[in-house]
Amino acid sequence: MIDRRRFLKGSGAVALSSLLPWARAQDEFVLTAAPATIDLGEGGGTNVWAFNDQVPGPTLRVRQGERVRARLRNRIGVETTIHWHGIRIDNAMDGVPDVTQSPVPTDGEFLYDFLAPDAGTYWYHSHRFSHEQVGRGLYGLLVVEEPEPYPVDRELALVVDDWRLDESGAIVESFGNLRDVSHAGRLGNWFTVNGMSRPDIAVTTGERLRLRLANTANARIITLRFAGIEPWVIALDGQPCTPFTLDDGRVTLAPGQRTDLVTDIHLAPGARADIDYVDERGVLTVAALVAEGFAASTASREPPPPLPANPLDTRIDLDTARREALVMRGGAMGDMNSATYQGREVPIRELVTRHGMAWSMNGVAGMPESPLFTVERGRTVALDMVNDTRWPHAMHLHGHHFRVVGYNGEPLPDSPWRDTTLMQAFDRSRIAFVADNPGKWLIHCHMLEHAAGGMMTWFEVR
């Protein structure tokens, strides 16, 4: 799947500054979505769609509780929107075309204006034909800062993506093809970290870093292995967790997920610490930390303190919860014979060939007319998600964070808060959350070809 030969050709990438450019709002951010040519380390330039000519787009930084005003200008030649992934946002600003807003036409604009209630690492991305638009580069980080600076010397973002490029370094224009839709999604053959191939990231011996990791790939589940550093996890999907260390130095991010790490740099000056992508087929180095110079002290430090809690409604009450189920079916080698599509029962062959649908949720392929459920504000929802397919899925909820309270029948006490959870083939996951945010909210697979191929539904909080 990953062409190692081509990947290796990209090695020896120049040690550029790997800090993502960032912007702080004065009055408003302006995000212009437009075609751009970017050097992804492949040799030539790659024609992408980008926010402000950068992939990732500019990292937007705001303080917790601050108002975010971001003006989208659309110059890509087709409709688009921006979704603010993981932000417990005002529904009207959620960026879902035809659900929370009309899509922004070519040469049109839209002012997103919302409060960011939770500190943490979030991201923004196109939510119109997102399997194509995110695949072409329309995404960036949104960092919401804690009220008090967290005690590290410095922070770095590591935004990991995989692209599907041809021999000339151009994006392969096969978006939404049936094979990707019905199998594991659009897996790429070219990794980038912060838009660069195998960047060397300069660090200082003795410093303590906060690393903000995000998986912005369309479909690839990314396991990273850290050598030479021993990070703690301090947040998942933006939400603080009790700090813990990684098993085997590995962290797995499903598409859409983020993790905040803290690590002390004990490398000798000049030493490198590789960051490797690992899967059952082998290992690829995707970036390296390179130590230069000495900070004040290299003495070991105390474990990092927990981040302050965000104002989530954590009062999950399973006894009075509204119980709902979401059963996923279909995909290659699945047993789905038909599904409801646009109000009509359609046999599988027609679903696939005529409508590009290969998956269903509760028997419906694609966005249903009526919500999966409607729940009164403040009620706990316990949702049993059943993966009756041979494929993993990265299930994402808009407007809320949830806890996985059970997996394959086993209760999971005190699991972390998340906005996206990875489910393996045939697994079942019970999630729970307090439905405290009024509006119409999507539930979908964040493997974007799966979402486009039917794995998309919604619920309403009133």
Ligand code: C2O
């Ligand atoms: Cu990041 Cu509806 O998705």
Ligand code: CU
């Ligand atoms: Cu999926």
